[in-house]
Amino acid sequence: MKNILLASTSTLYGSGYLEYLLPELKTHFANCKSILFIPYARPSGISHEEYTQKVVLTFAQINIEVKGIHEFENPALAIQEAEGIFIGGGNTFLLVKELYHNKIMTTLKETLETGTPYLGTSAGSNIAGLSMQTTNDMPIVYPPSFQTLGLIPFNLNVHYLDKEEQSTHMGESRETRINEFHQFNNFPVLGLKEGSWLKIKEGKIFLKGALSAKLFRKNQTPIEITPETELSFIQ
């Protein structure tokens, strides 16, 4: 049975890396002495080593060791043998390209479906959806496919924010972009605000955190979802 946390963002404004999630992570990874970190998304282009070191320091606060997947010779085996897995944010195109390039997309899906505890933040949450097509990231590299893990039967739009009423900028709002997505794709999209996360456990999906989320379905008016709502109805 899947055991998954999908956070909109790793970091809240004015707060430390993963700080707001640490109490939840302590419980989520309670049975893990160590976890596997996948640093492929490389935020701001930082190296795998540098990114992993940041995560090592953070998880040390809750007494969990962290190893980066780049330290292993066989990344598929590293996934299968991991006590827990964390994929952090950065660029989703790069993350997806690297997962395919290292031939671990399927292994990752199968492993997480058997219950290995998983944490995704930002790009690491995007890939839990059916496709990466509702990412906000720039297409800095060309992945062989946009299809992702499908651990949830819909897509996420992370760092979601409503259009500011007073904005004079003419670039598309997030809502306009998601509506364009629905011209060509049928599955729902959940706009997850910074500070929100999904908790998937015992076959159920809950919206956690203090903020509402916004559910977009093809040809339907978007609806606000309140915290603690069970989301298995979305498909």
Add this chain to the structure above:
Amino acid sequence: MKNILLASTSTLYGSGYLEYLLPELKTHFANCKSILFIPYARPSGISHEEYTQKVVLTFAQINIEVKGIHEFENPALAIQEAEGIFIGGGNTFLLVKELYHNKIMTTLKETLETGTPYLGTSAGSNIAGLSMQTTNDMPIVYPPSFQTLGLIPFNLNVHYLDKEEQSTHMGESRETRINEFHQFNNFPVLGLKEGSWLKIKEGKIFLKGALSAKLFRKNQTPIEITPETELSFIQ
């Protein structure tokens, strides 16, 4: 010799469609009785017919007829025989996919290189760069390649805006995204603000409009470019 206008946006806040550009377009398309419009980018998912109708009404103000490329049986021939060509904004992934699908990317490049007057706005300007990899759009469809027309020896980031100092949003700023692009790609990126456009004529490239643009080069501090600067030094 190329004869091209590349605008950051079609529409300024509080103003009509292409309104701020009309005086420039009158000169640019002075020798055209009619132009060919390519509506593939479909902003907000509107149909080819609806999008073309909007452009027909706008160009009627300067006595130019407009035909949509979807009205022709042979799109490549329509491009070759056009007096002028306009590609409007919308979703860049969709635009690029359709240009490849209709096998006109190369024809378009060759035709514009021989001097057929071209106007691009937003997505229609993105594709004039070396690749579409600095678009802000959502990957709602999967194009067969990210490579584009290469009418200029660099990439554009349209609707460019600097990060708001007071923002508490933790999603990547435009500058961060472009820096991530430069981890994997070497060519320069010009951030073009709404209200700015490039004018490419007689072998020269000028920044037009009242605002500065921002030039990003790999491993270099970005620099501000003032209006009327000639940009052939960027490569």
